Amino acid sequence: MLILAYIILALVAIYLLIYLYKKNFSVKTQLEEFKRDWGSPKNSRYIDIDLIENYFLNTINESSQKLQLISDKIADDLYLNDIFKLIDRTTSRIGQQFLYARLRTIDKDQTDLVFLDKFADTITADEKLRLDTQMTLQLLEKNDSYYFQDLVYAKKIEAPEFMPIVYILSLLNVLCLIVSIFHPGFLLVFFGIFIINSGIHYWNKNKVSVHTSSLGEFLKAFETAKKLDADVKISSSFPETAALLKELTPLKRKMLGVKLDNMAEADTVMIGYMLFELLKIAFNVEIILFYSIIDSLRSKKEALKNLFKFIGTVDTAISIASLRHSWEGEYCKPVFNQENCMDITGVKHPLIVSCVPNDLDLQHKNLLLTGSNMSGKTTFIRSVGVNMVLGQTLFTCMAKKFSMPYSRIFSSITIADSLLEDKSYYFEEMRIIKNFIEESVSEEPCFFILDEIFKGTNTIERVSAGKAILSYLAKNNNFVFVSTHDTELNELLKTEYDHYHFSETIAEEELVFDHTIKKGPLKTRNAIRILEINNYPASVIADANATVDLMMKD
Incomplete structure (x- = not known):
């Protein structure tokens, strides 16, 4: 038995060493990529402009403080979508959406513009800060992060009319579980209610699946902002972020109780995740918490906007710094x-x-x-x-x-x-x-x-x-x-x-x-000269020149 215990401990130690080695290797590789790609456009051949511009489209109604929102007509005339693909050096999807919105928005007040320039200079002057920040922003590099802004701008979600029944079923199952300690027969009632709750659970999951992705991205965005704010240079530039994170902390804790598609990404947590899923089904935890979270989101709408803006501003500043590096000697500040x-x-x-x-x-x-x-x-x-x-x-x-x-x-x-x-x-x-x-x-x-x-x-x-x-x-x-x-x-x-x-x-x-x-x-009259080059008849050339002379006299 003792030998078996030693073998298990050895296997665990080997697993941890391999895990730490892979993680360290991955970090070093990513840092080298960030260094190598600094000042270069992204290599992605295709980007989904429709997803990227959603944040911009959702902010159109908040245009009271804007001098102008660049229209689609102007964007087409000036090839702004192609310009965006060239200048986009962001790491996160939030930063990418924020950068696009910046490109399509001229503010009445130049305060944010000047701040963005100053922070881009800070990033340029400190490579370690830039690399650490890019590594942190990687948490939001997957396409799911495009949906974080849906938390702020999604249409109001109403709870189903049968929510009182949900609360009653949850309470009944709690009572059944307690009473079954003394009367095991109540376990049958418990499992009967569990089946009913399963139907409610998966009905609700299907109904709100489009929203659960954005809820999961909030957790990622919160952790990203927390790590960014831990850096002294960033926190000194954004002094309001600490209070913002404190305000959103209760919302983060509440969200941890909801099943989110990205919580079970690692195989190592799959077993624990399945047990937690069964627990949520038994007591209707997910549906109760979901609509409680939705109510909280409404009250935290401005805080969520500021969280998005904080992350977006940091990432956009890095993108601007990278762009300026690639245009070295060919750019200026206006x-x-x-x-x-x-x-x-x-x-x-x-x-x-x-x-x-x-x-x-x-x-x-x-x-x-x-x-x-x-x-x-x-x-x-x-x-x-x-x-x-x-x-x-x-x-x-x-x-x-x-x-x-x-x-x-x-x-x-x-x-x-x-x-x-x-x-x-x-x-x-x-x-x-x-x-x-x-x-x-x-x-x-x-x-x-x-x-x-x-x-x-x-x-x-x-x-x-x-x-x-x-x-x-x-x-x-x-x-x-x-x-x-x-x-x-x-x-x-x-x-x-x-x-x-x-x-x-x-x-x-x-x-x-x-x-x-x-x-x-x-x-000059090169248009007529081009006719000569292309061997037009001499009479046509002479007639054209004579007409020009006549018109010039008039």
């Missing part, structure tokens, strides 16, 4: 001016590899941009628009210098006909620009981006309407960027707009684009 001026040096588009940097200086003037197709007009105005968003949401721009007014952003770049909705390009553009006009008179300055305004109409009406609308939008400290092929607008808008252009050259019968913005209006 300067927000009150003078309705824009001074930009070396701006690039984050999605374009080997993008040509460009400069722009506008002093109380707007931008009228001309140039041929493929010369870079639309890419440039998108570059400025994207960096306006990044500057006002993540305090980071892909430029050497980016001075701009803190403003709302609107765009009209990608517009399509809709046969299903019976909407033409022209009427869709009319609707969008009508909204611009309505927004342009607000107290806050607006930044309007327009690409090829009214290109679906004839030249005379297009130029006339374009001039009137562009002059109107330029009022009230607004900024307007418009790209166009209509050189007639240069003279008509010379008092309100500075003229810039993109151009190309023809070398060895090929078009060469330098993608560099230049001061002044476009004056």
